[in-house]
Structure formats: C-alpha cells, structure tokens
Amino acid sequence: MNKQMLTGNVAAAWGARLAGIDYLPAFPISPQTEIIETVAEWIDTGVMDATMTTLDSEHSMLTAAGGAAATGVRVFTATSSQGLLYGMEMMYALAGWRVPLVLINVSRGLGAPITLEPDHNDVLAARDSGFLQLHCSTCQEILDSILIAFRLAEDKRIRLPVLVNLDGFYLSYTREPVIIPEPKEARDFVGPYDPGTVRFKADAPISEAVAVLGGEAYSYFRYEVQVAARKALEVYEEIAAEFQAAFGRSYDKIDAYRADGAEYLFLMIGSFATKAMDAVDQLRAAGWKIGLLRPRLLRPFPDRDLRILAAGRKGIAVVDQNLSFGRGGILHTEVTSSLYGQPGAPPVIAGFVGGLGGRDIAAEEFYQMAEDLKKACRKGVQPPMRLLYTAGELTAMRKLQTIAHAVRPEGGRDEKH
Amino acid sequence: MKSIDSSFQRPRDLPDIHILSSGTSICAGCGGLQAIHEILDILGLKTVTVNASGCMSLLSVYPFTPFSGSWLYTAMASAPAGAQGVRDALDRLLAKKRISSDEDMQVVVLSGDGSATGIGLSATSGAIDRRLDFIYICYDNEGYGNTGQQFSAGTPHGARTTTSRGEHGYCGYKKDLFSIWKANHPAYLATVSGAEPLDLARKIEKAKSIKGPSLIIAFSPCPTGWHFPPQESIEIGKLAIRTGVWPLKEYEDGKVVHTYMPARRLPVTEYLKKQGRFAHLFHPGNEYLIKEMQAELDAYWACVEKSVKSSETKE
C-alpha cells in the first residue's frame, strides 16, 4: 500500500493525476497554487501526461476549462476565494453548457478586508451556480473525492461540473498520511472519458451553449439542470458504493459521527468538522448523548438523508463558517428549510457562526455550544443566532483600532460587556 | 543622461526624507519596494495609491500603513478602473468646489507585472482610451511573486519559475508592456530602475507634470523569487542596465528616447550568472538559450543605435 504524508494541495494534485486528466487550465492564487505547481512539475519531469496552460485570469481559466470539456477531454482546474468569484460568471455558464469537469476550490475568506485563511463564503457564493459541491474534511478525502467527482460529473445522466472544496491552511498546507490508490485501480474506477455526442468534431457539427428567447424554453433548460442535479443524489450513492467496494473507504452523502442514540447533534462542513468530532468524543466521555452530521454533498442537498438522520433528536447546533450578511449562517437556513414540517424533526435548530477567516473554534466553544443547545431545547425556544467572538478578541481589536486612529464616539458600548 | 529642466541634477538633489515609512512586511532586500520608495519620494504626499493584488497588497495590513498619502486596495483585474472612479470623483468635487485644489491628489495605480501584463490589461486599456489622468506604476518582478513566483506574461524567456521547472525554463517571451501602451497614445511612458535613482527621479518628476495616462515600469529584482542574496538587489539592477537587459527609456510626444546608452555593454551572462533562476542556462545543452538572448539584445541595441544616429544626422 502506498501511503505518504501529503498536504491537501498535493493530495488534490494526486487526484488529478490518478484520474488521468487531459487538461489543466490554471491561474495562481493562494492557497491553491501548490496544486498547479505540483502538476506543472510532474508534467515538466515527464511523470504525468497532461496539458497545462496558465491563463490570464480565472474568468479565462474557467472559460478554457469549459471549452476543452465541450471539445471532449477530461478537465481539471483549481482556484480559491477571489479567483472563484472572478470566474463566477463562467460557473453559471458551464453548468448551463452541461459540460463535465472538476474544479477544486481551496477555501479562503473573501475581501474586503482581503485575507488569507479560510471560511466558506467563497464556495457558498457558488452554491446556486449549478456546479455540484463535495466538501472535504481530510487530505485522504480530497484525493478520493476527486475520483468520485469525475465519475459524477461525467455520468451521462448528470453531465454537470463538480466543485470539490477543501479549506486553505487547515488542509491545503497541512500534511496527513494519505493512501495513494494504485494508478490502474484508480483508472479502472474513473474509466475513460466518453464525451458522448456533446462535443466538437469536424464531421458532426454542433452549436453548443446557444441562446434562447422566451421564458418557456429558458425554463426548460434551467429546470433540466435542477432535475439532473437532484438525480445526482442517487447516482452519487451508486458511485460511492462502487468506490467503497474498490478502495474500502466509504463516503456517505452525510457523514454521521457517533450519531447513534444521540439526543443532540452538531452540523458542520469542511475540515473544522474534525474538531467537532473531537468535541463529540470529549462530550461523550463527559456523559453527553451527542454526535455530528457532516454533509459532504451540499449540492445537490441531501434532504432525505438529513431528515432520516435528524429525526427524533432534541436539537441540532449548526456551525456556519460563513455569513450571509443581514441573515446569518447559510447552512442554518438550508438545514431549517430542509427539516421544516418533517415528521420527527428536532424542535430546536440553533445557529452559530464562527471560524471566519481561519479564526479557531476552541474545544471549549464546542462544549458551550452544546450547553446552549441543551438549554434552548429545555426551554423549547429557538435561540438567537450567536456570532462566536470573545471579550478578549474585542479588546485586542480595540487596540488595533487605536493604532488605526478609528475614533469611537463618546460612550462606546463596550463597557457593558 | 541629461535633463536640463529637471530639479534632479546631482545625486545630492535626491530627497533626503523618505515618505514611505519603514516597518512593512515586505521581504528584506525587495527591489520592488526599493523602487517604489524612490518613486513615492518624488510623487510627494498628495497621492492616492490604487493597488492591484500582488506583493504590494501587503504594504497596508490593518492597522499598519507605511503611506503618507492615501490608499485603496481594489482587486487584481481592475485597479485602473478604481483609479478612474477616484479621479472622476475628485474632478467632480473640484468642479463643484466641494474641495479646493489644495485637496486634490495625484491618482496612482500600483500593480505587479502579473496584473499589468495579464488580468489587468483590459481595465488598463480602457483607462488609456478614456485619457485617464493617472500614473500607472508597474513593479516588474517578472512573475507572480506573491504566490511564490509562477511565470507570468512578464517572465523572461528561459527563466525558471515554480511553474516552469523544466530544463529550458519558461518557454514564452516577456510581454512588451511599453510597446503595448505606446501603440495607444499615452501621455508619458518610462522604464526606470531603483539602481539609477537620478534617472528615476527625473522621469517621475516628468510623469507628474504631464496630464493623461502615464506608465512607469520599474525593474524589481526579487531575492526570494529570482534566488539571489538580498544584498545583491541593487547590483542586479545595475547589471540589468549595463548588459542592456533593462533599457532605460521614455516616450513623450510620439518619440521614444533612451535615457541611458550603455557605451560598452557587458555580456548578458554577467547578469544571468548572479541569479538562481537562470542557473540551468549554464548547463550543457542550454548554450543556445544564452546565445539567443545575447543575439536578441544585440539586435535591440543595434536598432536603437541606428535610430539615434539617423536622428542625429537629421538634426
């Protein structure tokens, strides 16, 4: 067995290599760049046979990705944060083109203020684009998810681009032991790319991505993307089962950790979810009946799985590493709308927002979230959303503001805290 | 290198007070910062710097700024558009007498070569079309430095970067940003080097005095990405000029003038051998690459010398 210490970025590069990609359009952006550097070196040294082209922007990069996929080759590309947003117009376009490709997003907080460390506002801004989304919490999962993602994207029933997400720093630059599948086994699993009839060929002219006029035709094409994306729920199940049979690792749509017999659940995506697992272990040791749900598949949203897993629980604490300004956590909205009115749905779904721009969520904060959830369940009242922020953090911020000469009006409100 | 009108005649005319302050998180020995600090000294206090993503994004990190003037961080693609908005608004405020002319500022774009030669070109082109009154400063470190030196359209042929690690280095050719601008009737263009501060000061002085779109391309040796010791930054700048790799020139009123003509150019190897990014060019089998570079330089300078001679005879 080939098991090596790999960063999340290098694990992603291995995913591309094992999937036998033809084409990688690229544009550097931290913290993703190590992926394209790694593939570039493999191509330069002859260990990998693929074409890599550095484009002039992420918008161009995603357009090239779509163009290549529409022409009939297997395409892989990667970006982060500002780059994902700059290419966003083309994300909606490519899903509408119905071209299969795999895009890695290495999550990083969005500007302004511009920053380096992760949260999920970037990837969730792409939530409605038509790209399917897989969210990873370990370096192993990144590699494996890329193989699964190509299968999902290229499945004739689906043919939609798939985004695989990993957190900057916490995964991108963090090494963990990763099992690298045998190249032949990986190739057998992913299979050759069959573009079918949707591709450019001199003897079979085709006009792709054409315009429509009128809402009726428009609605048809958009609804078809919705229907295909929902279909992906069952197709994903088939692919994940095949993956498990081939490699022994199982990837449910929602990863449930120690959820059996749990009265309370945390719900999180991404690498911080492993911190929540740690908290679950400690809370269980202290007598709590608590577990964790970690949706891997966010688009399509696995409503049915969530309803089954949530049924009969006293409450869920949704921890969002993102913020929809003027509303709150995006996952919280998704979870509550998915569970509303469902038989056995937990009466309390508490919303917490934390971990923005890479801010840590301490073990003690998980314990406190559990206690707050329990208290709310006892009262039977949905608690107000909580933005995780401590008095110490505000004091430190006030010091910085003094240096920045940000003068607060008399009688600032901090004294109350 | 003479300029009768300039207030910078001798080295001691250079500013003795530096308006870009210390304490930034930019790498020790950064040739880009070195040039920028000389440029800002001449531009003075009344500037608003509109920044495109790049190494210099980290000049201002809350709550620390080295600027004595103002600053706006925009994005990688659109700094000239940000500059357009700032200039238009200042003009409106001036016209409506909501600010006095004392409160006006020079609008400056600060961008690396990655943005200037690639993702930012469209917004730049638009700003030139609109005759935007601004000075575009490109610190040219010949690659995407802030992400660890991948090749950009500003990378020279043959250089090793983290995305061109093969035996022959980068296969593309450095984009000629100067000529792209020149073809679009800018107000003023100049290449500068921090290693030639008098030449630089005169050009910035001139750019400041001319209305309309101006470009300053500053040679920016990068110890981290080009692989040389930080203390060599200025030396490498000087060698770039003496070997003819970095011509010092300006464009004004439809004419390009070389402000420094190397009397006896050093062989290009003198410049190449100091930098790790070119070390592979000295490996057996790559001799042709160095020959090509030398031939290209010789052709460029032969052309420059010819045009100088012909204009002298005309006069």
Place this chain on the structure above:
Amino acid sequence: MYRIRFHGRGGQGMKMASHILGTAFFLAGFEVQDAPRFGAERRGAPIFAYVRAQRDPIKERGIISHPGLILVADESLVPMPAAGILDGVEKSSVLFLNSREDAATWKKRLNFPGKILAMDLIGADLNVPGGQRFFGAICAGAAAALVGVIPEDILLQAIEAELTHVEAEVIRENKTRALAAFQAMMEYSGIVKEGGGRQAAKFKKPEWIEVPFDEAGVSAPAIHGSRTSELMKTGAWRLRRPVINTSRCKGCWWVCSTFCPDSAIVAKDGRPHIDYDHCKGCMICMVQCSAHAITLVNEYEAEEADKSE
C-alpha cells in the same frame, strides 16, 4: 497526543523541521499531522510549524494551542511577542532553547511553568553563510530524541524522504547535524509525554460577547492617518546588522539612504543614520557604499557590545 511546536525565523527551515519529524513519526507507525504556519511571513520574520502525532487518527486541527514540546531554533526570538513562543504553555510543557545561556537562567527569566532544556546546538552554523538552513534538521533531531519514540535510523530515513530535491552532500550535512542533536538530547529521551484532550466535564466557559454596533467610520477596515507601520519593529527580523564606520563615511547619504528599500537609513545633518528598529538586515547598503564605510556585524555581538557599553 504529542503536540510539538517549532519556532524559528523565515529561512531557518522550521517547515522542514516539522516535515522531518512528521515523517519520522509516520515511519514509526504513528498517525501524524504537520503544517507550517504561513501568512505574510518573510525571511527573518518569526514563523512556526507544528506536528501532532498519536496512535489513533487525529481530529484536532490548526495551531497547537497547548503544546507538549516547544523548540526554539534561535534564542533571540524569545523576547519577541510576535513569535508567541510561550502561548498556551502548561505545567506539562517542555521548552527546548538553542541558547548559550543555561536552563536555570531561562527558567527564572521566563517564569516558565514546565521543564526547560537549553543547549547551543546551532552555534557552529549560526554565522556561516547558509548555515541557518540546517536549523530545521537540528531541531527535528532534538525533538525526535525528546519524545523518545523515534529511533535513530527512522530519523535518518525521514531526512532522506524529505530532502529529495537536494544534492547528496546537503543530505549528508543535514543527517550529521540531526544525529548530533539527537544524541545530545538522548539523556532527556522520553521527557516529553503525550498530552490528553480538553476535558468537557469541567471547562472554562468562553467569554462570548454580543458583537457591538460600531458606526462605519469605526468599523470599516480603514487606517486613518499615516505611517503607522513604523510601530512594526522589523529590526527583529535581522540576524546581522550593517554598522557605519563614521570615520570612513564620506557623508554621501544619497547612496545608502536612497538604496535602502525600507527607508531605514535617514539623513541627518548630512550624515546617514541607520534605524535599527526597522533595518531588516538586507545589507544592500554595505554592498553599495563606495567608501566601504559599512560593515557587517552579527546581531548578538552587536547587542552584547551595546549591553557592555
């Protein structure tokens, strides 16, 4: 779980230290996580990297807040608040310092709750050009001995696995140093113990607050005024400093002051003065001074000279 933090400066190989130790743990059969702390760090600026290792899969992530072992590549980092060397230390923490002073002196000075080990393992490399890149291997070797679960041959195997891009000679030099550090620390083998997790039965409540409303004039990420970066003492990045020999200086300040990228040479009364609070030690001024009036002095020697004055 073993929780280990390596503190050094950009360019001293702390990422390499974490990779060597991480791979050594991995080869010894442990589950491992290792990472450098990236950010806006530059050569000379304080940086750290960390390693977690245990027999079971690791769920903890991010910066190690409660380290079992802290290794400091270079003692000059200790007084720098930005280095955060003492962050989260506990009674069970072990601190290893590369230092010319002894452990007792440091114990008293730092009021450190745990054990301190001090030894100068870097002295021979400190002032040799390029010597600092070996600090990583040295620190990894010391750490491997202190945890007591990594045999010598696995340490060497890990170095080979991590240094695939360099010449054989460099690998050999790294091995020699790591081994010397390993052997020097063997008398303390096993002094570092695995730490537990944070207890949920009894925990310190986080001091959460409601985020206050601040008007945009306060809450926008804007810096009012100028030159606040002078508060950043980037002089701490420096291990060597330029010193002006006033008798040789011809007073042509426009050379050194103009060429200094960091505005750290100021002209006063026609003479250049180096601002050591901010000079990053790039030494451009030394190379460019035509009168050869600027010389290189190692930082600790300069500081010792300052103290004795």
